[in-house]
Amino acid sequence: xxxxxxxxxxxxxxxxxxxxxxxxxHPGERIGLIGFNGTGKSTLLKLLAGEYQPSNGTVxxxxxxxxxxxxxxxxxxxxxxxxxxxxxxxxxxVLEVQSRLEVLxxxxxxxxxxxxxxEYTDLLHEMDVFDGYxxxxxxxDVLHGLGFSQHDLSRPxxxxxxxxxxxxxxxxxxxxxxxxxxxxxxTNHLDLPSxxxxxxxxxxxxxAVVIVSHDKFFLNRMVNxxxxxxxxxxHIYSGNYxxxxxxxxxxxxxxxxxxxxxxxxxRQQERFIERFKAKASKATxxxxxxKRLDKLDRVEEAVIERPNIRIxxxxxxxxxxxxxxxxxxxxxxxxxxxxxxxxGEIERGDKIALIGANGKGKSTLLRIIADRETFEGERxxxxxxxESFYAQHQLEHLRLDNTVLEEMQTAGSNKTDLExxxxxxxxLFSGEDVDKRIRVLSGGEKARxxxxxxxxxxxxxxxxxxxTNHLDxxxxxxxxxxxxxYEGSLILVSHDRYFISRxxxxxxxxxxxxxxxxxxxxxxxxxxxxxMRSQIQEKKENKPxxxxxxxxxxxxxxxxxxxxxxxxxxxxxxxxxxxxNQLKKEKSxxxxxxxxxxxxxxxxxxxxxxxxYQTTITELQSAEKEYERLFxxxxxxx
Numbered sequence: 001x002x003x004x005x006x007x008x009x010x011x012x013x014x015x016x017x018x019x020x021x022x023x024x025x026h027p028g029e030r031i032g033l034i035g036f037n038g039t040g041k042s043t044l045l046k047l048l049a050g051e052y053q054p055s056n057g058t059v060x061x062x063x064x065x066x067x068x069x070x071x072x073x074x075x076x077x078x079x080x081x082x083x084x085x086x087x088x089x090x091x092x093x094v095l096e097v098q099s100r101l102e103v104l105x106x107x108x109x110x111x112x113x114x115x116x117x118x119e120y121t122d123l124l125h126e127m128d129v130f131d132g133y134x135x136x137x138x139x140x141d142v143l144h145g146l147g148f149s150q151h152d153l154s155r156p157x158x159x160x161x162x163x164x165x166x167x168x169x170x171x172x173x174x175x176x177x178x179x180x181x182x183x184x185x186x187t188n189h190l191d192l193p194s195x196x197x198x199x200x201x202x203x204x205x206x207x208a209v210v211i212v213s214h215d216k217f218f219l220n221r222m223v224n225x226x227x228x229x230x231x232x233x234x235h236i237y238s239g240n241y242x243x244x245x246x247x248x249x250x251x252x253x254x255x256x257x258x259x260x261x262x263x264x265x266x267r268q269q270e271r272f273i274e275r276f277k278a279k280a281s282k283a284t285x286x287x288x289x290x291k292r293l294d295k296l297d298r299v300e301e302a303v304i305e306r307p308n309i310r311i312x313x314x315x316x317x318x319x320x321x322x323x324x325x326x327x328x329x330x331x332x333x334x335x336x337x338x339x340x341x342x343x344g345e346i347e348r349g350d351k352i353a354l355i356g357a358n359g360k361g362k363s364t365l366l367r368i369i370a371d372r373e374t375f376e377g378e379r380x381x382x383x384x385x386x387e388s389f390y391a392q393h394q395l396e397h398l399r400l401d402n403t404v405l406e407e408m409q410t411a412g413s414n415k416t417d418l419e420x421x422x423x424x425x426x427x428l429f430s431g432e433d434v435d436k437r438i439r440v441l442s443g444g445e446k447a448r449x450x451x452x453x454x455x456x457x458x459x460x461x462x463x464x465x466x467x468t469n470h471l472d473x474x475x476x477x478x479x480x481x482x483x484x485x486y487e488g489s490l491i492l493v494s495h496d497r498y499f500i501s502r503x504x505x506x507x508x509x510x511x512x513x514x515x516x517x518x519x520x521x522x523x524x525x526x527x528x529x530x531x532m533r534s535q536i537q538e539k540k541e542n543k544p545x546x547x548x549x550x551x552x553x554x555x556x557x558x559x560x561x562x563x564x565x566x567x568x569x570x571x572x573x574x575x576x577x578x579x580x581n582q583l584k585k586e587k588s589x590x591x592x593x594x595x596x597x598x599x600x601x602x603x604x605x606x607x608x609x610x611x612x613y614q615t616t617i618t619e620l621q622s623a624e625k626e627y628e629r630l631f632x633x634x635x636x637x638x
């Protein structure tokens with residue numbers, strides 16, 4: 001066992017967060033920690049990390065267990081270092097050894113010292129054991145996987161926004177490779193390619209992983225156990241998220257039946273007691289029955305903490321067949337071009353998911369459609385379109401002195417206060433929360449108010465930028481169900497694949513500065529992309545053994561240019577391949593010489609050889625990267 005709880009109780013003042021909790025985390029487990037917002041999931045992680053102490057019971061941790069904990073509070077960290085340097089701090093011991101080797105190298109150049117020479121040798125061995133010469137390469141790979149470009153790596157950490165900073169800290173946490181990795185909402189700041197990269201990485205991770213996430217799709221692919229914090233108790237399910245959903249429904253059904261059967265039994269016994277307690281001949285028996293009832297272990301009613309409220313849309317007017325037309329849209333920021341002659345058409349009934357990597361211009365395109373962004377080209381509304389736009393910057397338009405309920409009343413939905421309270425309940429505002437002033441709300445709470453206003457606006461065309469960012473699973477479900485039944489049209493940007501799969505009937509993607517449309521659901525789009533990848537791979541791998549004679553067309557000037565370019569690439573590739581083989585040979589020869597104990601008695605020769613070894617390693621890594629780049633270019637020219 002790596003860590004866990006034994007009969008744990010934790011209280012915040014008079015409020016009990018969890019009681020009688022026993023949970024053991026074992027090596028290799030992938031655990032999803034779930035529960036409604038505010039129930040205490042992050043608190044449990046802090047208990048495991050040692051940041052909080054239990055009110056009762058014990059938190060168990062093996063002395064040798066290393067724990068990595070990624071959470072939002074880490075964003076308070078500030079530094080002028082580059083993001084590559086920040087991520088590399090994961091290799092604390094390697095950096096210490098590198099620093100000491102540099103000092104010792106300079107000292108040994110000045111004077112011979114056998115003791116320092118031995119320390120230098122030991123540290124070189126330690127670098128080999130930790131694979132210390134490849135930490136730059138490892139760090140770059142992880143940062144690239146999380147969406148950073150090569151240029152970004154040399155930029156200061158402080159230049160990046162909160163979301164990108166969190167990616168750097170996630171990279172550091174991954175590179176540390178702790179025995180227990182705890183991730184609190186890791187997908188919140190990731191785009192789809194980065195989420196897919198993280199999934200692949202975690203699927204091969206050697207340690208145990210605990211994930212708090214509202215992303216059902218991510219949890220379903222990642223976890224083999226679900227721990228739910230529900231009614232202050234921990235409920236453990238051995239399976240993925242889909243298994244949890246079906247198993248929980250079964251458990252609640254069985255519990256409710258047991259509750260009803262027990263209530264029938266109790267009512268029957270109470271009738272017996274009431275009927276015979278006054279009769280002398282039956283009084284003793286009635287008292288005995290009463291004692292048994294008093295000792296009875298009562299089954300709790302299977303009450304759902306949050307009722308399944310429905311969000312109902314109403315659309316005032318029906319638009320024409322075409323909602324919006326985009327013609328020859330051009331957009332760029334400085335030297336970065338987002339769209340070139342982009343065209344697209346949104347029709348009545350379309351529910352479009354605009355997806356892809358960060359930086360491709362999804363939110364920019366959404367703002368162009370909403371007429372909130374300057375651009376070149378034509379954007380034209382259709383007939384009778386009544387639009388509503390939701391994005392993070394909409395928070396600025398909230399009236400700070402209004403209460404939450406008063407702000408909802410300004411949306412013009414003509415709903416009663418009771419109906420508005422019901423809608424706000426779906427967006428995590430309950431009871432007295434609706435009477436809070438907008439100015440005292442957190443950023444996430446303001447975002448939920450702005451989203452709720454958008455949803456009840458009676459618009460027949462919705463534009464939504466990351467609508468699920470501050471919602472829990474239950475609210476995401478309710479919103480997805482409402483948008484599925486929505487009679488209007490919509491276009492949304494989201495990285496929540498479960499939400500997209502529930503709401504979209506078309507996919508838009510920005511590819512090579514163009515708007516590419518796929519008519520189908522998200523699942524169908526994923527299947528199509530995989531099929532295209534497989535076909536391309538098959539073409540590369542399967543070359544026919546015997547070609548039928550064909551009539552060769554007369555080469556055009558374009559063909560000749562392609563042939564010349566391919567020959568040039570082939571020559572470069574052959575040269576680099578020869579270079580890689582030569583460097584590997586040199587590396588092996590140097591390692592053989594360094595393995596000779598006598599070498600360490602000859603200070604000057606050893607210093608020269610050790611520097612040559614480090615230079616060879618660096619050159620080899622560079623040559624291998626160039627080899628891979630040229631190989632991919634060659635494949636593209638086939």
